[in-house]
Amino acid sequence: MDKNLLLIQCRDKVGLVSSISHIISKFNCNITSMREFVDEPSKRFFTRVEFSGTIADERILLDDLLSVLPQDSKIKINPKREKRIVVLVTKEYHCLGDILTRHFFQSLHAEVCAVIGNHDVLQKFAESFSLPYHYVSHENKTKELFEGELKDIINVYLPDYIILAKFMRILSPDFIASFSDKIINIHHSFLPAFIGANPYRKAFERGVKLIGATAHFVTNDLDEGPIIAQQTIHVNHTFTVSDMVTAGKEIETAVLSKAMQLVFQDRVFISGNKTIVFE
Amino acid sequence: MDKNLLLIQCRDKVGLVSSISHIISKFNCNITSMREFVDEPSKRFFTRVEFSGTIADERILLDDLLSVLPQDSKIKINPKREKRIVVLVTKEYHCLGDILTRHFFQSLHAEVCAVIGNHDVLQKFAESFSLPYHYVSHENKTKELFEGELKDIINVYLPDYIILAKFMRILSPDFIASFSDKIINIHHSFLPAFIGANPYRKAFERGVKLIGATAHFVTNDLDEGPIIAQQTIHVNHTFTVSDMVTAGKEIETAVLSKAMQLVFQDRVFISGNKTIVFE
Amino acid sequence: MDKNLLLIQCRDKVGLVSSISHIISKFNCNITSMREFVDEPSKRFFTRVEFSGTIADERILLDDLLSVLPQDSKIKINPKREKRIVVLVTKEYHCLGDILTRHFFQSLHAEVCAVIGNHDVLQKFAESFSLPYHYVSHENKTKELFEGELKDIINVYLPDYIILAKFMRILSPDFIASFSDKIINIHHSFLPAFIGANPYRKAFERGVKLIGATAHFVTNDLDEGPIIAQQTIHVNHTFTVSDMVTAGKEIETAVLSKAMQLVFQDRVFISGNKTIVFE
């Protein structure tokens, strides 16, 4: 018996759960987990269904679903299990170290196709894992040129997701638009507090008692995309900016890891500027 | 449009979600939230369905469900919103204070029918909320007699749940059996660590760095019933036993409150010695 | 043997710990806990010393300390154990309920002198605890007049601290200046995120995965005073604004309670726009 996964988003209407579950039962399959959510403001319906059984021809299932679902429905049947990712970095290693270690032992639920850095600091580390590292400096060139070089490399690998694992360059709306809903960033603050540069310095100056990290999809506005996961930890008056940076790295790593796991297991829907996360 | 709630537990079989959701859609009702879980070891199916629409006659819905569900099914349609509870206490006030404050402002989702104490320390407090307080001393009488007196008082109020809000007497299996699946206790440790008496002293002596609290249904075995909610907080070497008791009260209050909220909203199923909690 | 408490803040210089501890030892007293912190940017020294032994005449100890400490030093010897507080409220009960319950059982480390509300919603509740409740409506009068009435009542009680326990009026700089470093507020967000009104609505619209609460001293700028304590809890896409408000109340209560406990035990120093908290 196979384990199958079905993802649907569409306009809400009466009887969707019944229609969908009825079709699955017609295939003699058994629903082992069904999660659904209706976003009231937008009247959109989202569901994630795990079911066991054999689907001989996925096109028949798709046609059956299309026949009962609203016209605008987006349906995914058994999306690929192992996503392809490209990781962009600058100099900080903590997120990359976590990603490559999990990748080495096949627990990332994704294939790391390549690492791209705008510095070469992490090259030796990536290569010790036998992964291609592309060093693309941003210096002495326009942003357009720099991003063109990035795009050319990324496109070779046909990634499902691009992970900004402490990539410290701001990407242009054009670049982001080329990879719509595919770029995941880890931001070193509890958004929307301390948007922009130097969040730990701002946190220090404000005298906060918690610092945080936020993993989010990247959209046109800086630090403004749909949030996937967030976490905070306690700090106190003895923390210097540097101590906060150090402490923050632990949760940056943890939050990005959590977000990737959720996304790679197809547990995250994007709905406007929010995410729906079926944990 | 009414908001309805349906709770079902039964033997698992193919097509349950489809059958149940189909029946609801026949009543022209819309499922707004559906949670289900199959406990693999016991092959039991549990579901909690929120749906909007009008059910003119609940008996017809019940008959429709019975006609498709396995014979052993337990079904609840629109269980009563406001549960009746009796609270048992000894001398500590923190959980009772929280319960009575929420009750006063109608945010407990339950009606506190009475407070029973084996000491009179909390009598004045309970009465300042205009609630009946029954002082039933356990002294100079057999446990059988003591529990008989408790039962007589409790039974007058026909409670849905009995809350042991830091009630420091061990109840007999007979007493517990009289109120099967109805007694909720807050235990002052992270079970199963430090079962039994003086958990904070044991925690102190062991030098732990976290202490916890556990809310659970009470069954025959001491501290052994199905766990509803648990939480921990950090302690350190400067904590005396008394400091741990003080710190522990905060999470005891929080955990019991959380557990009551989950149970009173019919989000908790008991499955053997475990709970299924649809948060 | 008495337990004594000494609080000092002054300009930093070499040998302060030695000088202070030497004087205490000359009184044949034993330091049981000594916490100190030097704020590097301002070069200010802060210490909190618990010591056991008998101080027959505190003026002699004070003179000895003054003779070795820098001229600008602020010294407190055995500040009073039980602070006097006045609590300001509007309509929400959760923080007040917690305060009055702890007060009733003498675990607040403060005496609640009175409750003042700009609505009468909480009057019956406060009075059930036999506490004076002053209903001072803000309607149909200028802010100046309203605050004048508040001040007149507050000043009768000579409070050490004024607790804004979900008091939903913005106080003028003049009012705040009258009670400098004495006003503690609970803000219903993780500052500095969502400054100002309706933080839960803003959090909902932003799609955050955590919400928070902040207890802080009140200064001239709205939501900008020194932070004493903060906490966050997880939320998800299923939370409506109203669900966030409900969930937020739990941590608002917990954070304000924590902050009061720290302040009332003289564990908090204010240093510019930050606090130093010797937990």
Add this chain to the structure above:
Amino acid sequence: MDKNLLLIQCRDKVGLVSSISHIISKFNCNITSMREFVDEPSKRFFTRVEFSGTIADERILLDDLLSVLPQDSKIKINPKREKRIVVLVTKEYHCLGDILTRHFFQSLHAEVCAVIGNHDVLQKFAESFSLPYHYVSHENKTKELFEGELKDIINVYLPDYIILAKFMRILSPDFIASFSDKIINIHHSFLPAFIGANPYRKAFERGVKLIGATAHFVTNDLDEGPIIAQQTIHVNHTFTVSDMVTAGKEIETAVLSKAMQLVFQDRVFISGNKTIVFE
């Protein structure tokens, strides 16, 4: 100006803080942080002092301290900053991955001298970091022989600490005694809950709502040494044993990392079966 560190433990008596701080001030050094604790049951005094200034001859400072401290005092002046460690593993990679990544980027505060495994699963990984990996199988030999081989290898490296990073063999009292107060273990449960083998299976069967991890020094009794750090995370009824294992790895990694950081920075004293941790 140098940063110095002084660690003292001794019998408690009046005036210790004064004596110690006086000696430091005589060297014209400035105390930047001083933490002290008196363990009441054992009447032992512990202090950790950070001070800036130049100590030309540490022996003179030592002699001065010895002249005022009780005879049984243990004093460490400027213990070495970078500890030497040997890491013992079996098959699980998560803790080792974290250790080697931090080591690679010099943020572990320790030098990893070697990795020893009783399986060869992690050999390739360790070697990709250019570290010696010793594969010492426990099969087909007595425990005595196996431990003898371990000891011979460990002793070559003269480590300050031996890290059991998911090393799944129980070590004999003799082996442990050879490295007294030097062995740090990560236990995959919230001790003292679920002592011994298969804690996640026990946690699953008990239906707990939290699982935890514990880092501790290893003493003769299984899972019974002084606890350094602990942490818990929420689980629910949907977690299989395997899901708990997966979730548990995250906190095992985090807790061991935290404990190592505390120990390597000389923030941890052992006092009987407890630790004193000056965070």
